[in-house]
Amino acid sequence: GAGVSQSPRYKVAKRGQDVALRCDPISGHVSLFWYQQALGQGPEFLTYFQNEAQLDKSGLPSDRFFAERPEGSVSTLKIQRTQQEDSAVYLCASSLPNTGELFFGEGSRLTVL
Amino acid sequence: TQLLEQSPQFLSIQEGENLTVYCNSSSVFSSLQWYRQEPGEGPVLLVTVVTGGEVKKLKRLTFQFGDARKDSSLHITAAQPGDTGLYLCAGAYTNAGKSTFGDGTTLTVKP
Numbered sequence: 221g222a223g224v225s226q227s228p229r230y231k232v233a234k235r236g237q238d239v240a241l242r243c244d245p246i247s248g249h250v251s252l253f254w255y256q257q258a259l260g261q262g263p264e265f266l267t268y269f270q271n272e273a274q275l276d277k278s279g280l281p282s283d284r285f286f287a288e289r290p291e292g293s294v295s296t297l298k299i300q301r302t303q304q305e306d307s308a309v310y311l312c313a314s315s316l317p318n319t320g321e322l323f324f325g326e327g328s329r330l331t332v333l
Numbered sequence: 334t335q336l337l338e339q340s341p342q343f344l345s346i347q348e349g350e351n352l353t354v355y356c357n358s359s360s361v362f363s364s365l366q367w368y369r370q371e372p373g374e375g376p377v378l379l380v381t382v383v384t385g386g387e388v389k390k391l392k393r394l395t396f397q398f399g400d401a402r403k404d405s406s407l408h409i410t411a412a413q414p415g416d417t418g419l420y421l422c423a424g425a426y427t428n429a430g431k432s433t434f435g436d437g438t439t440l441t442v443k444p
Binding site: 224251253255260261262263264265268270275276279311313318319320321322323324325326327 | 337339363364365366368373374375376377378381421423425427430431432433434435436437
């Protein structure tokens with residue numbers, strides 16, 4: 221597709237459930253980023269891939285968060301044993317290397333009850 | 334620690350007014366981006382500034398990068414209701430991958 225596609229757009233999970241969020245980046249964009257955005261705040265960095273290599277995962281808040289991009293295209297962000305504080309919008313972005321110019325998807329809004 | 338401070342946090346003005354919002358940092362960035370985000374959507378890239386002192390214009394929007402590449406401003410002339418949204422600045426370092434975002438300025442333009 222022409223833009224970054226994320227699914228699901230909305231996810232409601234009970235506390236303790238596992239969730240998986242999918243990101244399909246712009247074709248040809250080797251860099252892929254995951255950000256978390258709480259209400260009223262700017263996006264906070266979670267992790268970054270260049271092709272299939274996860275080059276930076278310093279922003280992942282705990283070992284319950286895991287991201288992968290096995291074939292260097294589609295990426296999945298997995299959150300295990302969800303907690304209420306995980307409720308946020310999870311944004312995926314892709315870019316050409318080292319431009320700083322991010323192209324975002326519409327986000328996946330996670331609500332943990 | 335917030336590396337990028339944006340001000341004001343909220344701004345509500347009437348259609349036709351001019352406004353300026355600011356993005357300040359103690360860090361020097363290789364480049365700085367401005368994005369606009371509408372409710373329920375992801376941020377959309379408006380502009381990239383790279384050179385200290387650089388000025389870029391996008392229709393009624395004027396972006397300036399500070400001489401020291403630590404701060405930036407966005408000026409909107411004759412604001413319209415369609416300009417309403419969250420304006421985010423983000424700093425990037427060459428070869429460092431991630432961009433760091435400020436918390437944004439929420440702009441409301443009333444008709």
